[in-house]
Amino acid sequence: MDPELAAALATEPYAHLRKGVPEGMSLSEYAREARKMVAVLAQHYEKQLEESRYMVADKTVSVADGQIPVRIITPTSSQSDETYPVLVWFHGGSWQVGDLDMDDAHLRTIAVELNLVIVNVDYRLAPKHPFPIPFEDSYAAVKWVGEHASDLKVSLDKGYLVGGDSAGGNLAAAVGLRARDDPFFAGRPLTGQYLREPLVVHPLAVPDKFRSEWRSFEENKDSTSLPSAAVIQALDVYGASPTDLRLAPLLASSHAGVSPAFIQVMGMDALRDDGIIYEKVLREAGVPTRLIV
Template sequence: MSVELQIVVVNVEYRLAPEHQFPTGLNDSYAALQWTAGMASSLRISLQKGFIVGGDSAGANLATVCAMLARDDPFFTGHPVTGQLVRQPSVIHPDACPEKYKSELCSMEEFKDGPLLTRDILMQCRALLKAPPDDPRISPLLFRSHAGVAPAFITYNGRDPLRDDARLWAKVLSEAGVKVKTECYPGVPHGFYYSFPMISLARRVDQDTREGLRWLLAGAH
């Protein structure tokens, strides 16, 4: 994908809970984003051609938060984040969900028993992280405004406890005037393309990701 699209990928080995609790992983990720911007010339990359932050699952949560933080950070004034590649994200801790959104978040109960990812596993991971549920840096849905953040390509799966997180994130961004493009993969669970990479829907995810990146890059100019 990197060769095909002629893009440089910087992968962040952020520190993990429980040894390193919130916000260590986020701070590592954001520091890497700043480092990349500062090292652009040394890396021989042009951020004017596109500067995309992306992630999958927990990484998608980090990506959305990094995009929000970068929006408000003077450090990125000359080289703003131009896109978000967000796959199967978590954007709100269930214990901090505003009342007005609760009716739109049914998938956590509907698919609480999986397959592949269950509600109990999600809650165990969140407990290990020890993040305050109402902190926007773990629940980016709670940022006061989402206007002005980079355009987002968002994908999600039809039988995923986090399905409605992605749907709601797309809705909130769109309502804030952010350009959003989404893709849904019906009937499949969280991370299915890692467990079953050869099925047709998994191959579609791969192709859609490439097209989503092209869409984000085209909007960067």
Template sequence: MSDSPYAHYGTPDPEYAALYATLPPPIDYPIPVEASRQMLNGLVSMNHEMIKDKLPDASKYTTVDHSVPVANGTARILVRTITPTFKDGTKYPVLYWMHGGGFVMGTVEMSQDGLLRLGVELGITIAIVDYRLAPEHPHPIPVTDCFEGLKWVADNAGSFGGDISKGFIIAGDSAGGSLTAAVSHLVRDNPFFQGKQPSGQVLHIPCVVDPRAHPERYKLELRSLDMVENASMSGLNREFIYDIYRKHLRNSPEDPTASPLLFPSHANLPPAFFQVAGLDLLRDEGLLYERVLREAGVKTKLHVYQGVSHGFHLIFPQLAASKKFEEDFKNGLVWLLGGAKA
């Protein structure tokens, strides 16, 4: 194990370790991007089949796909909205979701089932953005697509049953957590969002800094990427994390829109709810970013899940830790919608 101050979080969860021991050996990296996409899409389809009978009845929500222009009208992206069934014209707070997948894979379906259940249970309209993926669309395209999709949602929420004055949360997991962090800063500084500011942000297992650009003052804290003991159980590959930035996004390491930790100020951001996996190679940057936001005066709430991998809640939904993750997520949304009160 690396000498991270947070290394104790990496002691494997016994239930996760037992399940991991039954799996075939991990596939050697590198894996071609297209093959990675097919593998992830297959996993999403398999998980959907496992839980489809537990999803809300179709009469309880409406799903609509919207084609949204971006890049000055030269391209279009999908924003899928899921709205609880209207009751006497009721409109709902809005959750805008940016999916994970290392910026190179992932679709709107990736977290849709879980978001659908939460939306129906809590009375929230969900908007999931299908931003364009690297390497075909390198940085900053994923960021700008998510930003422009958010502008569209802010302007059009009423047309799909949303009311951002009741709550406007931006959220994502993994790469989507990075996009959430970057977009939060861009929104804060953009006049368009005056009077339309998001009221909260959710960062699941986020990546927030290019490993080529770890600030000197934080290097002793950012050590989980160097994990050795149990690294094979972490759910990520160290080389893949480097390749996200240097090979696929092809961003400047110091660009804060790719490394939100590097924004010169984190003040005046919306309250932030964090969920971090203890055996994740990205663990330390999630923990550090929560502290940096808190020290900048941002209200935060943090949950750490001992000894489980990156994406554990999606890959192994049967784990007790995954069920706790989903319950904590629900409670985190309630906290944000309630004004992030202590």
């Protein structure tokens, strides 16, 4: 790591939170501390925002056995009939922590800068709501957006996107794979997926043909951003079978026909090679891709 960056991270007040839930700290205590870390980022983005340039509305989406909140961020326009592309967003947090506020200020900035509607999904969290509940909640939210596009000032033809960060990137990739084969999307297909440092395969289920390329989990096992041990801990709590495609979209027999993918990974992250390998698999299946390390 660059020495200047290493020194800066070492003095960050919340550096200890990046390694997962510290020993002796409850999950609820960890979540409260993590919110403080997010607040620092939010202050940065809020300085760039002008509230007159967007509107925010919180709504609820019906899921299999209840309801979940979503937050809708819509750019403002002088034209009352203006419609926008939409990004359905899933936050990170190891499927265990996070909420609508986690990426809120950042998403408001993106909505204004890129002129698109963002639907931020507050899927239910493990361990109270283990796999497949976070996935199924996320999938239901994407279909809800498709059903209510006109009410949301959304034109699906302009863009019907899913995206997420880390665990949220996992959810977005898994949603994108299932949507390819769902008749619901036959006349309104997803047009893109934005996967930021996604997990796409369980460490116990990496196919032999990818083992030589899947090196970052060991190389970066002590990463400051997310150690490998924290990934394993999160997967154990999430409770998915290592070979379930709702967790491991890399294991699909074919990836042809999934929506175009923009993938970002970090060079010193344990999940780096998940994204690199997934981009390669999609590209070789004929899917338009772009990868940034």
